[in-house]
Amino acid sequence: MTRITGVSRRQVLKGAGAGLLTSLAAPMVFSKGAWAQDFCNNPTGDTVTFGFNVPQTGSYAEEGLDQLKGYQLAVKHLNGEGDGGMINTLKPSALKGNGILGKKVAFVTGDTQTKTDAARDSARRMIERDNAIMVTGSVSSGEAIAVQSLCQEMGVIYMSGLTHSNDTTGKDKRRYGFRHYFNAYQSGVAIAPFLAQEYGRDRRAYHLTADYTWGWTQEESIKAATEQLGWETVATVRTPLGIGDFSQYITPVQNSGADVLILNHYGHDMVNSLPQAVQFGLRDRQVNGKDFQIVVPMFSELMAVGAGDAVKGIIGTSNWHWNLPDDGSKAFTKSYGEEYGAPPSQSSHTGYVQALLYADACERAGTFYPPEVIKALEGFEFDGLGNGPTLYRDTDHQCFKEVLVVRGNMSPTSKFDVLDIIGHTSRDEVTYDPAMFGGDLGPYDPNNC
Amino acid sequence: MNVIFAQLLNGLDKGGAYALIALGLTLVFGTLGVVNFAHGALFMLGAFCAVTFRYLITLETVTVDPEKLSPWGAPLEIRTPLAQNWLGDFGAVLIDYSVPISILLAIPVMLVIGVVMERGLIKHFYRRTHAEQILVTFGLAIVLQEIVRSVFGANPIPQPAPQDLRGAADFGVWLGMAPNVLTYPLWRLVYFLFSIGIIGAVFAFLHFTTFGMVVRAGMVDRETVGLIGIDIGRRFTIMFGIAAVVAGLAGVMYTPLLPPNYHLGMDFLVLSFVVVVVGGMGSLPGAVAAGFLLGILQSFASMTGVKAIIPGIDQIIIYLVAVVILLVRPRGLMGRRGVMES
Numbered sequence: 001m002t003r004i005t006g007v008s009r010r011q012v013l014k015g016a017g018a019g020l021l022t023s024l025a026a027p028m029v030f031s032k033g034a035w036a037q038d039f040c041n042n043p044t045g046d047t048v049t050f051g052f053n054v055p056q057t058g059s060y061a062e063e064g065l066d067q068l069k070g071y072q073l074a075v076k077h078l079n080g081e082g083d084g085g086m087i088n089t090l091k092p093s094a095l096k097g098n099g100i101l102g103k104k105v106a107f108v109t110g111d112t113q114t115k116t117d118a119a120r121d122s123a124r125r126m127i128e129r130d131n132a133i134m135v136t137g138s139v140s141s142g143e144a145i146a147v148q149s150l151c152q153e154m155g156v157i158y159m160s161g162l163t164h165s166n167d168t169t170g171k172d173k174r175r176y177g178f179r180h181y182f183n184a185y186q187s188g189v190a191i192a193p194f195l196a197q198e199y200g201r202d203r204r205a206y207h208l209t210a211d212y213t214w215g216w217t218q219e220e221s222i223k224a225a226t227e228q229l230g231w232e233t234v235a236t237v238r239t240p241l242g243i244g245d246f247s248q249y250i251t252p253v254q255n256s257g258a259d260v261l262i263l264n265h266y267g268h269d270m271v272n273s274l275p276q277a278v279q280f281g282l283r284d285r286q287v288n289g290k291d292f293q294i295v296v297p298m299f300s301e302l303m304a305v306g307a308g309d310a311v312k313g314i315i316g317t318s319n320w321h322w323n324l325p326d327d328g329s330k331a332f333t334k335s336y337g338e339e340y341g342a343p344p345s346q347s348s349h350t351g352y353v354q355a356l357l358y359a360d361a362c363e364r365a366g367t368f369y370p371p372e373v374i375k376a377l378e379g380f381e382f383d384g385l386g387n388g389p390t391l392y393r394d395t396d397h398q399c400f401k402e403v404l405v406v407r408g409n410m411s412p413t414s415k416f417d418v419l420d421i422i423g424h425t426s427r428d429e430v431t432y433d434p435a436m437f438g439g440d441l442g443p444y445d446p447n448n449c
Numbered sequence: 450m451n452v453i454f455a456q457l458l459n460g461l462d463k464g465g466a467y468a469l470i471a472l473g474l475t476l477v478f479g480t481l482g483v484v485n486f487a488h489g490a491l492f493m494l495g496a497f498c499a500v501t502f503r504y505l506i507t508l509e510t511v512t513v514d515p516e517k518l519s520p521w522g523a524p525l526e527i528r529t530p531l532a533q534n535w536l537g538d539f540g541a542v543l544i545d546y547s548v549p550i551s552i553l554l555a556i557p558v559m560l561v562i563g564v565v566m567e568r569g570l571i572k573h574f575y576r577r578t579h580a581e582q583i584l585v586t587f588g589l590a591i592v593l594q595e596i597v598r599s600v601f602g603a604n605p606i607p608q609p610a611p612q613d614l615r616g617a618a619d620f621g622v623w624l625g626m627a628p629n630v631l632t633y634p635l636w637r638l639v640y641f642l643f644s645i646g647i648i649g650a651v652f653a654f655l656h657f658t659t660f661g662m663v664v665r666a667g668m669v670d671r672e673t674v675g676l677i678g679i680d681i682g683r684r685f686t687i688m689f690g691i692a693a694v695v696a697g698l699a700g701v702m703y704t705p706l707l708p709p710n711y712h713l714g715m716d717f718l719v720l721s722f723v724v725v726v727v728g729g730m731g732s733l734p735g736a737v738a739a740g741f742l743l744g745i746l747q748s749f750a751s752m753t754g755v756k757a758i759i760p761g762i763d764q765i766i767i768y769l770v771a772v773v774i775l776l777v778r779p780r781g782l783m784g785r786r787g788v789m790e791s
Contacts, residue, residue, distance in 0.1 A: 255452045
């Protein structure tokens with residue numbers, strides 16, 4: 001018979017207490033990777049999968065397909081292929097060009113069809129079927145907001161692509177959503193001084209607006225900015241997304257008394273509405289003793305190419321342009337041009353940058369665990385990605401950087417030379433109080449999808 | 450007053466497209482008794498005849514200019530269209546006028562497509578119910594649009610109007626107003642006149658040729674025409690081909706107004722069927738009148754003043770008018786007794 005001797009009740013209690021403390025402390029000691037099974041799509045193999053969710057059909061397809069090219073180039077550079085592009089210019093940077101945390105980057109793609117429900121379905125497939133650790137991409141704010149909300153529910157970080165609505169990082173902001181692209185408020189602040197300088201302070205504006213979240217907030221922001229200049233708003237008319245023929249909406253402008261038409265349209269909508277407005281002879285008219293003008297507050301190189309001669313002289317704003325002289329822009333334009341035979345659009349630029357910023361945040365956090373990656377992105381101050389010193393603000397996940405004011409080139413020297421940069425509005429000027437657009441980021445808590 | 454006149458003009462080009470498609474639909478229904486849901490796809494195929502012609506005529510040669518650099522530092526590629534290389538200024542004119550010239554390609558292509566469609570598929574459904582005809586032709590429309598999608602992609606392909614016809618016509622000056630008070634795009638004016646020309650040609654063909662007279666007789670009483678030894682079936686096949694050509698030409702000339710994509714036919718199909726029903730099934734004048742009427746009403750419904758009273762009216766006006774007309778005149782504006790009433 002075996003007897004346990006010399007073990008007192010006190011010793012048993014001590015041992016039990018020590019064991020309990022050890023078990024409680026263990027996760028903190030082995031903190032990196034300790035949340036192994038606790039978050040959605042924790043990568044276990046030697047690859048990590050990104051989900052590129054962009055419109056490949058529908059009104060914004062052209063911008064979406066170009067954004068996809070930016071993402072694919074980013075994957076090449078992250079995996080150490082090609083010339084490295086802006087990985088070489090990002091400062092500070094934890095990227096090594098060997099994937100992320102030693103894992104090679106793979107990707108899946110989806111077509112959002114420029115539709116909110118299709119964008120959500122596609123993102124859900126990427127998360128549930130393809131185990132995407134991060135979803136990125138959009139050209140419409142409608143799809144960005146929908147996917148951002150889904151990603152919050154599923155605990156997957158969403159790096160939005162091209163989304164310009166104030167709501168994306170305003171009333172619809174989410175802890176798991178991040179926007180590099182600028183917004184409608186910033187467009188209004190940036191463009192207003194140039195409109196006053198070019199067209200004066202006594203103007204009457206007529207808005208045609210794409211009827212969804214982006215159009216509404218852009219109309220609101222541009223209306224506020226122009227009315228502050230002293231302009232009068234004659235009418236604000238909503239147009240369905242993707243109708244193609246805008247003639248019935250342009251005709252009433254002729255006799256409205258307006259001397260400026262503001263087109264809150266993007267993608268194919270703008271490519272159709274601007275030439276149609278020009279075909280109606282609006283720019284040849286004199287109203288109220290002034291030359292009639294057309295303004296497109298937010299436009300891109302791809303739209304400018306699509307709109308042809310109609311874009312000449314039109315003023316708007318842009319997030320980025322391939323002709324910028326900084327090292328980051330030069331590096332990206334070179335890489336992209338060699339890969340695809342054309343300069344990159346702002347859509348491909350913002351996609352490329354978002355992929356790099358997410359990868360860099362993972363490296364700095366030392367984990368793919370979303371709450372830690374989010375904290376690495378929040379308040380991150382960086383440079384070298386083409387927009388000058390940039391802040392990823394922690395309170396709304398909006399990037400703050402300078403905004404470009406552009407004009408359709410009157411005498412292009414090549415088919416790519418369609419926009420002139422006529423001004424830079426500083427980061428300080430376009431920074432605003434995050435409370436202005438409301439919203440609540442929500443919790444960091446990871447979800448298990 | 451200017452606003453009303455401007456919206457009237459605006460409705461005419463849209464109405465022209467509706468009228469042309471509805472005319473073709475009615476020709477097919479009136480002759481063969483087939484409800485052809487693939488008719489919108491014929492409009493789309495016509496538009497892609499213009500795309501194909503422009504693609505062929507703008508095939509390029511690429512030379513490299515080592516003296517100049519692209520934005521990314523590579524030697525600049527200079528692309529010149531072959532047509533311009535071979536034909537000089539005439540080649541440049543051909544490219545500029547590619548849309549109207551592509552009519553020459555569209556006529557034989559659409560005629561062949563129409564005849565093949567009728568002989569290969571439609572004829573097997575003459576004695577079937579309208580529901581079955583709708584199902585099979587709708588399926589055919591989906592097949593055709595997916596073929597176009599796989600060949601040309603999903604995105605709209607802009608087709609520019611000729612340089613001389615890109616500006617605006619100053620209607621105001623013609624009507625004694627000050628310059629630039631009432632302007633209207635030249636190509637839209639061209640489209641309206643073109644649609645009037647095609648409609649006139651179809652009516653003239655049906656009324657002033659022996660072939661047309663036989664077809665009209667066959668539309669009234671096919672059996673009797675057959676009994677006197679006329680092969681009415683062959684003539685109806687040709688009419689199907691002509692209806693395809695009418696839809697195709699409407700599509701070709703519409704491309705500068707709306708860049709075509711694979712879905713173009715479906716966008717117009719539903720509206721055109723409403724036009725046919727409002728005009729009266731089987732009535733050619735009814736289809737034309739309803740096409741212009743609904744195009745103009747749609748245009749007026751987009752006026753700011755009208756939308757302020759009834760928000761969203763511009764999106765539903767056509768269907769609203771259709772409901773009202775069918776309640777008041779169940780056979781449509783010019784419908785014939787007994788058509789689709791059995």
